[in-house]
Amino acid sequence: MSTTDIGPKGPVGQVGGAVVDHIDHRTGAKTGLTWFLKRNIPGETSWFQTLGFAAMAVFGLQAVTGIVLAMYYKPDPASAYSSIQHITNDVTWGWLVRGMHKWGASAMIILVFLHMARVFIFGSYKYPRELTWVTGALLLVMVMFMGLTGYLLVWDQRAYWATVVAMNITASAPIVGPYIADVLRAGTNFNSETLARFYSIHMLVIPGGIATFIGLHLFLVSKLGIAEPPWSKRATRARRAEEASARAAARERQPQGRREVSVEPAPQSVTAEAGQ
Amino acid sequence: MNRAQQEAYRRDYAQAKKEGKPFFPYAIYKDHIVAILVFAGIIGMAIWQRVPVGPPVYTATSTFEPRPEWYFFFLFQMLKIFKNQNALVPVIMATFLVPNILMVLLVGTPFIDRRAERRISKRPFALSVAILVFIGMAWLTYQGETGATPTSGGAVTFTGITPGSSAAAGQTVFDTEGCTSCHMLKGAGGQVGPNLTTVGTKNLGVDWFVRHTKCPSCVTPGSQMPPFAGLTPTQLQDLGTFLNGLGTTYK
Numbered sequence: 001m002s003t004t005d006i007g008p009k010g011p012v013g014q015v016g017g018a019v020v021d022h023i024d025h026r027t028g029a030k031t032g033l034t035w036f037l038k039r040n041i042p043g044e045t046s047w048f049q050t051l052g053f054a055a056m057a058v059f060g061l062q063a064v065t066g067i068v069l070a071m072y073y074k075p076d077p078a079s080a081y082s083s084i085q086h087i088t089n090d091v092t093w094g095w096l097v098r099g100m101h102k103w104g105a106s107a108m109i110i111l112v113f114l115h116m117a118r119v120f121i122f123g124s125y126k127y128p129r130e131l132t133w134v135t136g137a138l139l140l141v142m143v144m145f146m147g148l149t150g151y152l153l154v155w156d157q158r159a160y161w162a163t164v165v166a167m168n169i170t171a172s173a174p175i176v177g178p179y180i181a182d183v184l185r186a187g188t189n190f191n192s193e194t195l196a197r198f199y200s201i202h203m204l205v206i207p208g209g210i211a212t213f214i215g216l217h218l219f220l221v222s223k224l225g226i227a228e229p230p231w232s233k234r235a236t237r238a239r240r241a242e243e244a245s246a247r248a249a250a251r252e253r254q255p256q257g258r259r260e261v262s263v264e265p266a267p268q269s270v271t272a273e274a275g276q
Numbered sequence: 277m278n279r280a281q282q283e284a285y286r287r288d289y290a291q292a293k294k295e296g297k298p299f300f301p302y303a304i305y306k307d308h309i310v311a312i313l314v315f316a317g318i319i320g321m322a323i324w325q326r327v328p329v330g331p332p333v334y335t336a337t338s339t340f341e342p343r344p345e346w347y348f349f350f351l352f353q354m355l356k357i358f359k360n361q362n363a364l365v366p367v368i369m370a371t372f373l374v375p376n377i378l379m380v381l382l383v384g385t386p387f388i389d390r391r392a393e394r395r396i397s398k399r400p401f402a403l404s405v406a407i408l409v410f411i412g413m414a415w416l417t418y419q420g421e422t423g424a425t426p427t428s429g430g431a432v433t434f435t436g437i438t439p440g441s442s443a444a445a446g447q448t449v450f451d452t453e454g455c456t457s458c459h460m461l462k463g464a465g466g467q468v469g470p471n472l473t474t475v476g477t478k479n480l481g482v483d484w485f486v487r488h489t490k491c492p493s494c495v496t497p498g499s500q501m502p503p504f505a506g507l508t509p510t511q512l513q514d515l516g517t518f519l520n521g522l523g524t525t526y527k
Contacts, residue, residue: 037298037299038299040293040294040296042296050306053308054311057311058315058318061318088327099326103327106346120385122396123393125385126277126394128285133385133386154329157332158330165342168493171493172493174368225293
């Protein structure tokens, strides 16, 4: 199929091919990638089935803009606020990167919820994709925690007091609540260590968790395959054929029906259609 | 789904895959078109709606709004529904029980609904749940967006407060420390915390209000109110005098 099959390869092509073969022989990377890209998916997929990829792409965007913001941000109560001002007012395109990170967070929440609604409406969480749903639901919770921890980092009046209230709510949960709140706040009250702790959770803990669970989620999606929309033409055709053959089988069990079957081969034509 | 239905699904899906198309490029191109549109939307919003820098923490005005990001409004709004006002709707419903029950139901959805049917037209219960959840969350988010605008203090007047008295100073503390963003006085203020218009009739005493303002959860276990430990003893005393008289001395 590829044009390299015609005539001998140039030196660059030869070296490149040798390197790819060397790596593939030891890792299976090329074979795996070819399998991933060339594997078949159902013929009729909906545009609504692009929302998960979009959410993942926005996660990538958040990672890149987050890395840029981290180059200028200072997770210290004395200088956090002024470093946000510096990013917004002084750094070249800093306002744009900060704006993209902020709006990207909202976009991600919306996409994750829309993706969940799509999976629910399509019934895609049913057998065999139950665990794909579970990993997705945990991703949703992690994305919400990302919003909660990131909100404090701007260290302005509203963010500060909203997070104080959120921590009070956490602390009021029975039995483990106070301990979780103490771990998050780095103490029994909001203090100067709290910001650094939220920074670490927002930058390292949850992104690590999200990346891991996106990996699991993608592994399951590619292993189990993309769900077919339940109202696709092929599924409807298969369902009709199944119902027709069930009717034919029921008819055959009746004494009158047996005569009809011997005259016209109705069940055979149905099987032939289903096999197309 | 029983074993036979699972087998049938696997057979049917294998057939769908056999008749299907390769992932690259047929799914990937759609994914990228949508992702590029989303990126364009994000960049557009970042340019069109600049993200401002709010007032820093601990400023002199100290009117604060304890409002979360918009996507937490549905949880935040629940605090106003379950306000610890009586035993039937304890605040723990909003802070712990309802969110955690919803989370367990969310994670457990595939184990609760095990029927084989996937067409939404044949799943009326699932469709009604989806519609109810959507309407509920949209309504709570809308209420959280519009209902939480704190009214600035000073508009509310009480009879019986003489200018220059401790209670007058207490009312100033109440207005300037942003108490009205959560608490209501004579119909003005927020709804996150209890209405304090007649709180004095509970006969709690000035000292109780001083202790409660310094550390609310120490005095009222489960309280979500942030501690105002930064107020001076005089300010706390004035605020306590003002609150303790509401509905009794000051009407």
